[in-house]
Amino acid sequence: MAMTGVLRPGHAQIRVLDLEEALHFYRNVLGLVETGKDATGRHYFKGWDERDHHSVIIRQADRAGIDFFGFRVLDVATLNQLEKDLNAYGVKTERIPAGELLETGERVRFQAPTGHFFELYAEKTHVGNGSGLVNPAPWNPKTAEHGIAPIRMDHCLLYGPNIQANKDLFTKVLGFRVVEYVMAPDGEHTAAFFMSCSHKAHDIAFVEHPEPGKLHHISYRLESWERVLRAADIIGMNKVPVDISPTRHGVTRGTTIYAWDPSGNRFETFCGSYEPYPDWEPIKWTFDEFGYGLDHTTGKLHESFLTIVS
Amino acid sequence: MAMTGVLRPGHAQIRVLDLEEALHFYRNVLGLVETGKDATGRHYFKGWDERDHHSVIIRQADRAGIDFFGFRVLDVATLNQLEKDLNAYGVKTERIPAGELLETGERVRFQAPTGHFFELYAEKTHVGNGSGLVNPAPWNPKTAEHGIAPIRMDHCLLYGPNIQANKDLFTKVLGFRVVEYVMAPDGEHTAAFFMSCSHKAHDIAFVEHPEPGKLHHISYRLESWERVLRAADIIGMNKVPVDISPTRHGVTRGTTIYAWDPSGNRFETFCGSYEPYPDWEPIKWTFDEFGYGLDHTTGKLHESFLTIVS
Amino acid sequence: MAMTGVLRPGHAQIRVLDLEEALHFYRNVLGLVETGKDATGRHYFKGWDERDHHSVIIRQADRAGIDFFGFRVLDVATLNQLEKDLNAYGVKTERIPAGELLETGERVRFQAPTGHFFELYAEKTHVGNGSGLVNPAPWNPKTAEHGIAPIRMDHCLLYGPNIQANKDLFTKVLGFRVVEYVMAPDGEHTAAFFMSCSHKAHDIAFVEHPEPGKLHHISYRLESWERVLRAADIIGMNKVPVDISPTRHGVTRGTTIYAWDPSGNRFETFCGSYEPYPDWEPIKWTFDEFGYGLDHTTGKLHESFLTIVS
């Protein structure tokens, strides 16, 4: 196969402070499709064009943030091999039994040097996008126009210490590569890595930060810049607190909005970007120009963006 | 005629601090089409799809701001009648001879209660958009894709005292009407009037402000929200100082960017909005919700937007 | 007032062959907002952003087509004056009493040389767009995303004999002007006039045709080219018969789709175009280049478009 190993971001489990408020937000404002609720009270969601049963799980907790982020791998053989590779690299793994997450096979969990928990899994039930697999319509008015209605959960950006070690783990063991990176003010250390296991510009990103295990944002993909405006309008109609209003990123070239869910978990609605391949050399951002990397329109180093995490 | 009286914004004469820097900006960054230079050293520009010889004139001066804003009226008879009407209303007028602005007929100038100078004129040479009047192409790659390349100079927003008196003058004498207005924090006075002589949501707008004769921004119209992104990209590539990055206005519903020319004159690149008719009742914005009127995405009352003028 | 006389297209009464089928189409496919039904069985609709009670009326009949097309004028005094002007020009008029159309004042009806019935009226109840007149949201997800959901009924194109006489009537009496026109193959006669009473590129258009009183299409305005794609998708999902799939017009520069309602009345969903003013000279299309005037992408003279009317 030309696509092997780790295929894509598969799920994020997010902690919310008030479940009812969160359910309204994820259902009607962000406009994800709700696909289930389990015995522990977790609610399951997906973007309208995802085939898998879910990509976002929310659970009530007393502090916001992310429990774990999962990647779908090619198949069970790959899962087993990657577990061996992780162990050989010195990373301890834990097997979570099939069914612990609804409609999901066995998961291999590990903690990365930045303190975040990651999971690999090879099986999750396909529920489709509602258009079926025979002569499908291009989109479904019921799901694609309810709330912001992203296509899919696309990637996340995580804050924690030791991102160089995360980068090594993800490149040496999991088959990721660095697509873009940002230099620290000292010009020697790397402040951020944007990494891909595909020809997306990022499947995951890490920013160096003293506290471990922090969530900067979960990103949701939209079809077009006009859908970014539509998202902005829905954000405004619902008075969702906004971090950065519509702009272009220099880094990855995506167009974007950053805002917070009612619990203070930042999310991004984004579109655009480009499609890098493994043979492409990574792009470097120097700190003095990183304002344009973050917000290409203004060049502004948004303090809130750089410092607030959950 | 169903369109009579004052037809449209016709020209703005803008003061710049450094002519060379300004010429580069208006030619290559904003991407207006330069159409002439007169004996006094003023340079003349137009949006690519304007037929008139010019809509923006820049001249070097020791402070930034606007000299005057002109409106094209239907014909010479209308010009003469409107002058009489102004005088009857108690407004003094001055005739500027034909040719004082290149390719422009006689102008009737007056000062409004806010301290701004306005002009009416009935004649300006049509130079066209370069596609001719027989079987024209829809746009011209040479002019429509050089710099931001607005279609036209669209309207301006002016700051000064006594906007209620301006509103009376423009409605009672010049045939404008209020399309939207913003209440002051006291809930009694009006802080801003958005006025139209057409079915545009605004041909001119006034904000109450203690200093007379101030320019808040000149607005340039783009074809689409995607052209707003393109403008944002060109602004970023040229490190143009930005006031408000791409967003939706609640007021008039336009999509917008605000930034400054090298002399500190704010400009807007905008698109969208709606088309109100004279029988439509005006829309009111209360001060407590005006954040969403200004920036519908974030609801933010941008301090710089509210206070910086030239 | 700077906008006087005839303000805008106000309503079209359309004949449909099967009311139930038509109701489904106008409600759920075209996505107009239904606002009433009268004692004669007529159903009333509006575009989501129209303030007037209605702009499209459908009634069951045994042949498709248009009963009449109405224009909103500034006020009752204007209505009375225009009736006198029509009579003085030799056009007979009929007064239709207030209330004959729901929520509509007295109408002045006349037949044009092409055989079409037109109406003028000064009063129709404002029902608004659902967002109110205080701090309104820019759009309403319930109405703006149900079916194609045009902003408004925008204009119509009518086929009949003697369009030169229509053009004279509309320019000399009703204050319209020709914005663009198309020459017949003989190079001497005019085959089509595109006329405006505003700064829209067309409020009405006429094509020379031997049969009187024919409807070519009713046009509905969309916000953007992306909404044209969305309309195309909804058209495809509903297998609506299509005449011309998405393209740019050379004439008026609009972007467009042409399709038919279930009774065979053609409709257009369009966007774009430009804003001409009364002082702009009209644009001429020669017959040899009219293929690019009709369909700027392909230059094709679509036979169906040129010949099928209802």
Added chain:
Amino acid sequence: MAMTGVLRPGHAQIRVLDLEEALHFYRNVLGLVETGKDATGRHYFKGWDERDHHSVIIRQADRAGIDFFGFRVLDVATLNQLEKDLNAYGVKTERIPAGELLETGERVRFQAPTGHFFELYAEKTHVGNGSGLVNPAPWNPKTAEHGIAPIRMDHCLLYGPNIQANKDLFTKVLGFRVVEYVMAPDGEHTAAFFMSCSHKAHDIAFVEHPEPGKLHHISYRLESWERVLRAADIIGMNKVPVDISPTRHGVTRGTTIYAWDPSGNRFETFCGSYEPYPDWEPIKWTFDEFGYGLDHTTGKLHESFLTIVS
């Protein structure tokens, strides 16, 4: 690595009938970036955002069509392994020496059952997109707005006999998978396969056709539906012959235009689509609904599209 084996379409060598005419078309209408000319008279082009030296090569010949289509593979080891795999599968291969195409390493060429020549290669000089690898601007006005200016050569559709055998070869040896397929009228045979080696909906497609080695189209990717309109406008301005004007495909969901280069080689300018992964089941189009698969707006089975090849 998570992306392995065959990475992406790398180049197509196209035959043109009149080199000067073709050069004008590929440079100024399609707007590719010209990067070289070799001693045999071939001209080399790339899309503005491609990093590789070239993706399209044109050469003068007495009949139009495609000489060969090349895929970039991960590295030299992969190239060698894939050659062995091809040979083991019974496919003869030929080594083309490095440098035979400018800036390109050794190529492994083979003929597929449909009669087309394919190549694999592991090395081609990166010339970049002109923005560099440090703090790059998101696009370059010089290259991204000259002509249609696609991002990249994206895929091709080829006509020939035995597509089932091609499908087997590409899936069993080269790591591709079927993303969508179209059934023949008999409901038993497959008329078309759309195949991917990535998470693009198609990197190559085959249609069953009696003549071997035929080119249906080369496809070029654009950033947005608005860029598709811009392409349509440039096509119209240059009177490029058009096969299908802007529409949505049901198959792969892309938005598209089909037209012909001056030699009669069809090209597509497209955008949109979705991102399938290896675990996604393929989508099936039945012949009775294939009109909507081809042209989702109209459902039309365009005869020219189905039959004309070069």
